[in-house]
Structures are given as structure tokens and as C-alpha cells.
Amino acid sequence: MFTLDYRSRLPIYEQLYKNIRRMAAVGAVDQREPLPSVRALAQELGVNPNTVQKAYRMLEHDGIICSVPGKGSFLSKDLSAVSQQREIALEKLDDAIRSAADLGISKNQIVTRVENIMSGRGD
Known part of the structure; x- marks a missing residue:
């Protein structure tokens, strides 16, 4: 479990x-x-x-x-599964950003990648 x-x-x-x-x-x-x-x-x-x-x-x-x-x-009976999923996703994002930064990927590269993904351009 x-x-x-x-x-x-x-x-x-x-x-x-x-x-x-x-x-x-x-x-x-x-x-x-x-x-x-x-x-x-x-x-x-x-x-x-x-x-x-x-x-x-x-x-x-x-x-x-x-x-x-x-x-x-x-x-808890008032637990919101959607907000919990968002929290999990944000934690994964935080982990990925930290990992990328630890590997020497610059802030600009990270921001550009996020902007591309959010605008639907992928890589």
C-alpha cells in the first residue's frame, strides 16, 4: 500500500x-x-x-x-482531489526544475522550455 x-x-x-x-x-x-x-x-x-x-x-x-x-x-470528507492533484503536479515540477538546475541548465533555458510547453510548441 x-x-x-x-x-x-x-x-x-x-x-x-x-x-x-x-x-x-x-x-x-x-x-x-x-x-x-x-x-x-x-x-x-x-x-x-x-x-x-x-x-x-x-x-x-x-x-x-x-x-x-x-x-x-x-x-477528510472535504478533501478536493483536484487541488491535491495540482499540488502533486507542482511538486513534480519543483523537483524537475531543481534537477535541471543541478545539471547546469540555466534559468533562461528552463523558462523558455516552460513557455514553449505552455504555448503548445512542445520542445
Whole structure:
């Protein structure tokens, strides 16, 4: 259900946060079904429960999940899949820009490429 890259420089809690947010955005999680408990998910992933708790706190803070005492954590009912997809797309764009810049591609080249794509000219 969740994929983590233990070799990534991205902290595990952020990876988990992004995984759950992405699953919510694409409708892979039923809003009526509780998310795994912190303890169960930590055990399943082989991580510290505090790591899972931190991801759940971030998700709750951002309105993606809500906790119901005695019942567990659930996806928020007012979650907008469209806005979540946009957020994911922007994150991918950010990652691509950072990667391009790390490879020495200039700001002008990046901007020109974006403008060409947005105007429908492709490359």
C-alpha cells in the first residue's frame, strides 16, 4: 500500500505524507475506511512509530486526514482531489526544475522550455 525509499534523502515521514496525500488524490483510499493505526503502520513499514505519527500530524494539520477518538484516522470528507492533484503536479515540477538546475541548465533555458510547453510548441 505504501512505498518508501529508504535510500532517499527525503525523510521517511515526508515520504509517507506524500504517499498518503497522493493516494487520497487519486481515490485509492476509501474515506469510510480508517487508515492503519500508527503502531500497525510503523510495524508494517519497519519504522519508528514516531515517524508515522509525525506524518499523520502533518496530514491532519493540512486537512487531509482527521482523527476520530477511539475510531482512528480517516481521510477528510472535504478533501478536493483536484487541488491535491495540482499540488502533486507542482511538486513534480519543483523537483524537475531543481534537477535541471543541478545539471547546469540555466534559468533562461528552463523558462523558455516552460513557455514553449505552455504555448503548445512542445520542445
